[in-house]
Amino acid sequence: MKQKFNIITSTCVPLPLENVDTDQIIPARFLKATTREESFFGDNLFRDWRYNADGSLNKNFVLNDPIYSGCILVAGKNFGSGSSREHAAWAIAGYGFRVVISSFFADIHKNNELNNFVLPVVVPEPFLQELFDSIKANPGTEVEVDLPKQTVTNKATGHSEHFDINGYKKHCLMNGLDDIDFLVQNQNKTEDWEHGNKVC
Amino acid sequence: MNKKDVKVVSTPLPHREGQGGGSTLFDKIWDKHVVQKVEDGPTQLYIDRLYCHEVTSPQAFDGMRARGLKCFRPEKIFCMPDHNTPTHDQDKPIEDPVSKAQVDALERNAKEFGLTHYGMMSKDNGIIHVVGPEKGLSLPGMTIVCGDSHTSTHGAMGAVAFGIGTSEVEMVLASQCILQQKPKSMRITINGQLGRGVTAKDVALYLMAQLTTSGATGYFVEYAGDVVRNLSMEGRLTLCNLSIEMGARGGFIAPDETTIDYIKGREYAPKGDEWDKAVAYWKTLKSDDDAVFDKELVFNAADIEPRITYGTNPGMGIGIASPIPSEGVGLGFQKALDYMGFKPGQRLLGTKVDYVFLGACTNGRIEDFRAFASIVKDRQKASDVVAWLVPGSWAVDRQIREEGLDKVLEAAGFQIRQPGCSACLAMNDDKIPAGKLAVSTSNRNFEGRQGPGARTILASPMVAAAAAVTGVITDPRELL
Numbered sequence: 001m002k003q004k005f006n007i008i009t010s011t012c013v014p015l016p017l018e019n020v021d022t023d024q025i026i027p028a029r030f031l032k033a034t035t036r037e038e039s040f041f042g043d044n045l046f047r048d049w050r051y052n053a054d055g056s057l058n059k060n061f062v063l064n065d066p067i068y069s070g071c072i073l074v075a076g077k078n079f080g081s082g083s084s085r086e087h088a089a090w091a092i093a094g095y096g097f098r099v100v101i102s103s104f105f106a107d108i109h110k111n112n113e114l115n116n117f118v119l120p121v122v123v124p125e126p127f128l129q130e131l132f133d134s135i136k137a138n139p140g141t142e143v144e145v146d147l148p149k150q151t152v153t154n155k156a157t158g159h160s161e162h163f164d165i166n167g168y169k170k171h172c173l174m175n176g177l178d179d180i181d182f183l184v185q186n187q188n189k190t191e192d193w194e195h196g197n198k199v200c
Numbered sequence: 201m202n203k204k205d206v207k208v209v210s211t212p213l214p215h216r217e218g219q220g221g222g223s224t225l226f227d228k229i230w231d232k233h234v235v236q237k238v239e240d241g242p243t244q245l246y247i248d249r250l251y252c253h254e255v256t257s258p259q260a261f262d263g264m265r266a267r268g269l270k271c272f273r274p275e276k277i278f279c280m281p282d283h284n285t286p287t288h289d290q291d292k293p294i295e296d297p298v299s300k301a302q303v304d305a306l307e308r309n310a311k312e313f314g315l316t317h318y319g320m321m322s323k324d325n326g327i328i329h330v331v332g333p334e335k336g337l338s339l340p341g342m343t344i345v346c347g348d349s350h351t352s353t354h355g356a357m358g359a360v361a362f363g364i365g366t367s368e369v370e371m372v373l374a375s376q377c378i379l380q381q382k383p384k385s386m387r388i389t390i391n392g393q394l395g396r397g398v399t400a401k402d403v404a405l406y407l408m409a410q411l412t413t414s415g416a417t418g419y420f421v422e423y424a425g426d427v428v429r430n431l432s433m434e435g436r437l438t439l440c441n442l443s444i445e446m447g448a449r450g451g452f453i454a455p456d457e458t459t460i461d462y463i464k465g466r467e468y469a470p471k472g473d474e475w476d477k478a479v480a481y482w483k484t485l486k487s488d489d490d491a492v493f494d495k496e497l498v499f500n501a502a503d504i505e506p507r508i509t510y511g512t513n514p515g516m517g518i519g520i521a522s523p524i525p526s527e528g529v530g531l532g533f534q535k536a537l538d539y540m541g542f543k544p545g546q547r548l549l550g551t552k553v554d555y556v557f558l559g560a561c562t563n564g565r566i567e568d569f570r571a572f573a574s575i576v577k578d579r580q581k582a583s584d585v586v587a588w589l590v591p592g593s594w595a596v597d598r599q600i601r602e603e604g605l606d607k608v609l610e611a612a613g614f615q616i617r618q619p620g621c622s623a624c625l626a627m628n629d630d631k632i633p634a635g636k637l638a639v640s641t642s643n644r645n646f647e648g649r650q651g652p653g654a655r656t657i658l659a660s661p662m663v664a665a666a667a668a669v670t671g672v673i674t675d676p677r678e679l680l
Contacts, residue, residue, distance in 0.1 A: 168241025
């Protein structure tokens with residue numbers, strides 16, 4: 001779970017669809033677990049696209065196509081819209097993805113990925129299109145995601161882009177730290193705030 | 201994280217540096233709740249109210265146990281099961297063992313951590329976004345979060361309310377705070393007067409179609425204008441509920457007399473002197489006349505008709521009599537139409553409907569049942585339509601019976617089920633079968649949302665009622 005992040009170079013799994021919502025990433029009927037077993041959620045990532053209604057593999061879906069592999073998912077814009085379910089991020093992490101590249105992420109899902117040490121990388125639309133094209137032309141296309149330098153590079157074309165991440169979260173990802181320890185250690189600040197404000 | 205790793209700058213930061221003008225209400229509420237700002241990082245925001253339901257909380261409680269933590273402010277946290285609850289025989293144990301385990305886990309966790317819990321069959325139980333406002337737990341000026349994207353609902357009370365993930369639920373359990381980037385602010389003004397048969401749901405569906413499901417991503421939306429001012433609290437709750445479907449973190453409406461009248465006398469509303477002080481404060485909660493928003497959009501009520509969706513996201517919507525667009529933008533248009541079994545340019549009036557669902561945190565309130573009843577009164581449910589009418593809470597159920605709406609509905613061939621999220625996301629047994637077409641008052645028409653293979657048309661309670669009595673997509677204005 002708390003994997004330290006640095007530079008990742010990998011082939012990619014392309015999902016050139018827009019508005020992929022979290023109900024597709026993990027359908028509601030798989031939200032009944034009371035524990036955080038990533039393998040369970042990973043096994044059911046994109047469940048209803050990955051499997052036919054009779055339970056057989058949908059050979060047309062990209063996760064079932066052996067020519068695509070790697071720990072980077074490349075998706076169309078507005079990835080992770082809809083439900084706030086963090087189970088979607090657990091499923092992505094549980095399947096083995098460590099990076100999701102898209103031109104646009106839904107807010108809550110983006111936070112959920114970051115809180116699970118999956119890096120959402122926002123790239124310009126032309127870069128995304130070029131990347132889809134490169135992967136289509138050669139499924140072996142590698143992408144390098146350099147968190148320290150905040151760059152993402154399509155190794156097929158050499159095209160590189162800067163991506164944004166705030167310094168705090170970058171520090172957390174590179175050091176395997178999360179927000180809860182920070183907040184607990186700052187409880188005195190919270191108490192100060194409570195003293196200074198009429199609490200509703 | 202160790203303190204030494206992270207720099208904290210003085211608190212709170214002046215908002216909107218470099219911009220002139222007054223403050224938005226969003227700025228005022230947000231900035232008041234800033235505990236500190238992490239340098240080159242998020243804001244530590246104080247949270248007045250955390251709601252927990254059974255689906256997105258168990259792993260957060262597990263995390264608390266693993267870290268050996270107790271809840272920092274347990275009195276500010278309210279728990280209730282709603283997603284898994286059956287809508288019949290709630291007095292008996294839940295048949296699905298997995299659902300039962302999740303509902304039981306919430307009760308156990310609430311007890312262990314000392315939190316208020318409204319269990320199934322408790323008179324206080326219901327959908328968390330229906331119960332919060334009706335008990336007076338969600339109040340103007342508050343910050344409110346829940347592990348549920350429809351937490352935006354509570355914005356109707358004049359609160360900054362937004363959905364969060366389970367890790368963030370754990371943050372609030374542990375510290376009553378959350379680390380967040382401050383969203384940008386948007387104002388959506390809707391001028392004019394809504395026509396007959398046009399409801400808050402239609403306004404929201406119209407906005408989603410205009411903005412798309414990502415048009416408000418990164419923003420907090422303030423709704424304003426005559427249409428919004430004239431909405432009842434129930435209508436406002438519906439409008440704010442659907443903010444997330446435009447991608448917004450939340451949406452809210454500045455409190456006014458409608459808000460204050462609604463809150464007065466509710467169980468958790470301030471009482472006596474505290475009430476007077478609270479009202480005086482709430483009356484200050486509005487955007488300054490010269491407030492600067494990051495984005496302003498203005499719409500006209502005359503452009504809004506009763507609406508339906510035709511695709512597989514809530515932004516794929518049309519006026520009820522309009523054709524489906526002949527071509528769509530984006531990579532999902534044809535996939536969506538293939539899933540729904542519709543064609544570009546097709547009109548949906550007269551399309552046969554298999555299921556009707558009235559309920560959810562979007563449209564499970566008393567006004568929604570009144571609207572539905574007003575259409576079906578003295579008519580009969582179409583014999584080949586299955587209709588599920590699910591009150592949003594036991595309080596709504598009680599009011600339905602007090603007003604005699606149950607008699608109207610029963611005379612028309614409808615039964616009222618027991619409260620819960622129900623077919624909105626089909627975590628209980630209320631699943632629309634594969635291939636069946638449902639007109640639903642809920643909030644999402646995603647593939648499989650109401651059950652694997654289910655096809656969903658989102659609409660208002662009036663459109664749902666018109667479909668229920670005619671068996672086909674029907675303009676409710678013809679039945680008024």
